[in-house]
Structure formats: structure tokens, C-alpha cells
Amino acid sequence: xxxxxxxxxxxxxxxxxxxxxxxxxxxxxxxxxxxxxxxxxxxxxxxxxxxxxxxxxxxxxxxxxxxxxxxxxxxxxxxxxxxxxxxxxxxxxxxxxxxxxxxxxxxxxxxxxxxxxxxxxxxxxxxxxxxxxxxxxxxxxxxxxxxxxxxxxxxxxxxxxxxxxxxxxxxxxxxxxxxxxxxxxxxxxxxxxxxxxxxxxxxxxxxxxxxxxxxxxxxxxxxxxxxxxxxxxxxxxxxxxxxxxxxxxxxxxxxxxxxxxxxxxxxxxxxxxxxxxxxxxxxxxxxxxxxxxxxxxxxxxxxxxxxxxxxxxxxxxxxxxxxxxxxxxxxxxxxxxxxxxxxxxxxxxxxxxxxxxxxxxxxxxxxxxxxxxxxxxxxxxxxxxxxxxxxxxxxxxxxxxxxxxxxxxxxxxxxxxxxxxx
Ligand code: IMO
Ligand code: MG
Numbered sequence: 001x002x003x004x005x006x007x008x009x010x011x012x013x014x015x016x017x018x019x020x021x022x023x024x025x026x027x028x029x030x031x032x033x034x035x036x037x038x039x040x041x042x043x044x045x046x047x048x049x050x051x052x053x054x055x056x057x058x059x060x061x062x063x064x065x066x067x068x069x070x071x072x073x074x075x076x077x078x079x080x081x082x083x084x085x086x087x088x089x090x091x092x093x094x095x096x097x098x099x100x101x102x103x104x105x106x107x108x109x110x111x112x113x114x115x116x117x118x119x120x121x122x123x124x125x126x127x128x129x130x131x132x133x134x135x136x137x138x139x140x141x142x143x144x145x146x147x148x149x150x151x152x153x154x155x156x157x158x159x160x161x162x163x164x165x166x167x168x169x170x171x172x173x174x175x176x177x178x179x180x181x182x183x184x185x186x187x188x189x190x191x192x193x194x195x196x197x198x199x200x201x202x203x204x205x206x207x208x209x210x211x212x213x214x215x216x217x218x219x220x221x222x223x224x225x226x227x228x229x230x231x232x233x234x235x236x237x238x239x240x241x242x243x244x245x246x247x248x249x250x251x252x253x254x255x256x257x258x259x260x261x262x263x264x265x266x267x268x269x270x271x272x273x274x275x276x277x278x279x280x281x282x283x284x285x286x287x288x289x290x291x292x293x294x295x296x297x298x299x300x301x302x303x304x305x306x307x308x309x310x311x312x313x314x315x316x317x318x319x320x321x322x323x324x325x326x327x328x329x330x331x332x333x334x335x336x337x338x339x340x341x342x343x344x345x346x347x348x349x350x351x352x353x354x355x356x357x358x359x360x361x362x363x364x365x366x367x368x369x370x371x372x373x374x375x376x377x378x379x380x381x382x383x384x385x386x387x388x389x390x391x392x393x394x395x396x397x398x399x400x401x402x403x404x405x406x407x408x409x410x411x412x413x414x415x416x417x418x419x420x421x422x
Contacts, residue, residue, distance in 0.1 A: 039297025070249020203251025235274025
């Protein structure tokens with residue numbers, strides 16, 4: 001069985017926890033896009049792990065974790081993650097597989113990401129990890145792939161070509177001194193050597209696994225509204241975070257996908273710039289941010305918070321073919337007198353019941369809310385759906401009906417056991 005896990009909002013839905021839990025039931029866990037802009041937090045006992053590149057399934061001993069061709073890899077950060085996990089006793093050599101076709105993030109990508117942000121009039125609020133510039137080079141056909149780092153001649157030719165053009169741009173446009181060939185070449189050949197044991201033909205590996213009846217989980221980073229095609233462009237990331245990206249980003253054929261599970265927060269958050277119709281305002285926003293510990297796992301930036309937006313989740317359900325939803329962080333809504341869900345937008349007197357494609361409409365949209373009552377006490381103690389307060393069950397029914405897919409998992413706390421399966 002091949003399952004895709006996808007975020008239905010602007011990332012940070014809690015994919016890390018769901019992937020960690022479901023990893024126990026599968027054989028292979030594969031990241032298909034994004035890079036170290038992602039930050040997946042997993043709590044096991046009293047230990048917290050944050051992953052940027054390696055699938056969080058690595059915490060389950062014996063599982064094979066893959067990084068697909070659709071991912072952009074910062075080899076320095078990947079080595080740090082590998083070293084950190086190895087120091088904690090995880091044996092990675094036989095369990096971590098990296099696609100030779102994944103593109104590498106080079107120092108000039110990281111610097112350009114920041115310089116472009118500074119120059120922009122309308123900032124995106126990127127994570128500054130070099131993601132956009134690396135994907136641009138890939139599409140521009142001048143990218144350097146992880147496999148290239150294992151071949152001195154290929155790497156040298158590509159790096160020289162790149163620096164020739166880029167250094168001119170850095171100097172003339174950005175007044176930056178540019179980059180030295182030797183130091184990047186030596187540093188990255190080193191990464192190539194260290195990553196050699198992990199390099200693999202992921203598409204072939206997964207095809208063979210599938211033939212043997214193995215179960216595969218394809219994990220997306222970011223979320224549907226950060227997707228380069230369907231997100232709130234241009235305030236998006238540079239990759240295909242939606243379900244289609246799982247096929248192009250791993251080499252698993254679309255006809256071999258059995259199920260798409262959408263992960264959604266019981267409310268909404270967003271990091272960085274861009275429209276957010278159901279965003280909270282004022283003190284309530286700060287209150288909910290503290291309550292939900294809504295600070296970016298990658299950059300530490302405060303996340304913007306808002307009510308559950310049914311237009312977004314419904315659109316995500318459609319675009320990804322989601323048949324089941326995992327609702328995360330329900331416990332964060334504990335103790336609220338009333339809870340709202342956004343059921344439509346209003347713009348210039350017009351009512352929108354589906355997510356609009358006009359950037360101006362999304363940016364100026366006023367939310368139309370349905371208000372329901374909150375619940376007393378906490379949901380965290382519940383062991384099953386029927387133990388949840390009636391109001392919490394009503395709220396979940398409303399999310400299910402307005403989102404358009406069955407809720408199969410509800411998360412009521414950060415640890416693995418705070419999870420209800422329906
Ligand atoms: P996970 O996987 C939330 C946002 C950035 C910025 C935009 C573009 O943890 O859900 P980029 O550096 O990708 O060019 O930035 O995308 N962003 C995320 N927001 N969670 C993420 O990942 C994100 N990855 C990128 O804040 O608005
Ligand atoms: Mg995150």
C-alpha cells in the first residue's frame with residue numbers, strides 16, 4: 001500500500017507527528033519535495049526531535065527512510081542531521097537512502113535567497129535556506145545534483161560554469177564579492193564522499209519494494225497553500241507540495257498510489273508573508289500563539305494564527321484526492337468559550353464559497369464565520385472519540401462536513417499516545 005501524506009494548509013499542520021505514528025506500520029518512508037525549509041517536530045517520551053531533511057520515520061528502528069529526487073538537499077545540514085542521529089545511537093548506514101538525482105543547495109543559493117529578500121519590495125518571508133534559488137537552478141538546467149558531487153569531473157565543470165555567471169551577477173547586481181571555486185569544490189567533494197554510502201536509485205528501490213508487497217509512506221513538506229502551482233502565489237515555496245509532487249519527486253508512478261491522507265490543524269497558522277483571510281487579530285492572536293506554541297521549527301519566527309478555514313481545506317481535499325483527514329492540535333482550542341470556522345469569503349459585496357484564484361480577492365477577502373460553542377476542560381484525557389466533550393465532537397463533525405473528507409485521526413496532545421484513531 002502506498003500512502004501520500006500532505007499538508008492541507010500553509011505547512012506546520014503536524015505532519016511530523018502523523019508520519020512518526022504511521023511509520024510504525026509501514027516499511028519505507030520517503031520525503032518527496034522541499035528541503036531544510038521544513039521543520040518537523042516529534043516528541044518521544046521526554047525527548048524532542050526536529051527534522052529538516054531526514055524523514056521523521058527514522059526514529060522507528062528497522063524502517064528504511066528515503067530522500068527523493070524532488071527534495072533539495074543542503075549537504076552540510078544533512079551531515080549535521082546524520083551526525084546528530086548517529087550520536088543518539090541510530091544506525092543509519094543501511095536505513096537512509098538518498099537519491100543521486102536530488103539537487104544540492106550551494107552556498108550561493110543561501111546567500112542569494114537572503115539578498116533577493118532584502119531587495120524585494122513585496123517580501124515573501126522565506127526561510128533563507130536557499131530553497132527558491134536552488135529550485136530555480138534546477139529548472140534553469142544549471143543545478144548541481146547530489147550524484148554530481150561523487151564525480152570530480154562533472155562537478156568541476158558544472159561549478160565553474162555556475163560561478164562564471166553567478167559571480168558576475170553577485171558583483172554587479174548585489175554588490176557581493178562572489179564565491180571562490182576552490183573552497184566550494186573542496187568542501188562539497190567532502191560531502192560527496194561522506195554521502196556516498198547513502199546514495200541510491202530511489203525510484204528503482206521503491207519499485208522493488210512495492211513488488212515485494214512492502215508499504216510505503218510518501219511524506220510531503222510544507223502544505224497545499226505553499227505549493228508552487230496551487231498555493232497563494234507568489235507567497236509560496238518553490239516546489240510541488242501537493243500529492244502530484246509525490247510521484248514526480250520520487251519516481252513512484254501515479255497508478256501505484258493507493259491513498260492520500262491530509263493533515264490539518266484544528267485552526268490555521270502561517271509563517272512568512274502573504275494573504276490569510278481567517279487570521280486572528282490583536283491580543284487573541286498572541287494568546288493563541290502561546291497556547292499552541294506556534295513558533296517556527298526552522299526559523300523560530302512567530303507563526304501567524306487564525307481560525308479553521310473550510311475553503312482552504314476543501315480545496316486541498318479536492319486537489320490532492322484526500323480521502324481521510326488527520327486533525328491536529330485540537331487540545332489547543334481547550335477552554336475557549338466560542339470557536340469559529342470560516343465558511344466563505346466576502347470581497348466587494350460578493351460572496352465566495354470556494355477558494356478564489358484572484359490574488360486581489362484572496363488578499364482583500366473578509367471571512368464569513370460560523371460560530372460554535374467551545375468545551376469545558378481538556379480533550380487531552382480522552383482515549384476514544386466518545387470520551388471527548390460533546391462540543392468537541394460537534395466541532396469535529398463540522399470540520400469533517402465542511403472539509404469534505406472523513407476524519408480518521410485526531411491529535412489531542414504532542415506525544416504519540418495523545419492520538420485518537422477513528
Ligand atoms: P513544514 O514542512 C511553514 C514558508 C516560508 C515562506 C515560504 C517560502 O515544516 O510545514 P522558502 O524558504 O520555502 O522559500 O519560503 O514558505 N515555509 C514554511 N512554512 N512550514 C514549512 O515547512 C515551511 N517551509 C517554507 O515561511 O513563507
Ligand atoms: Mg514545520
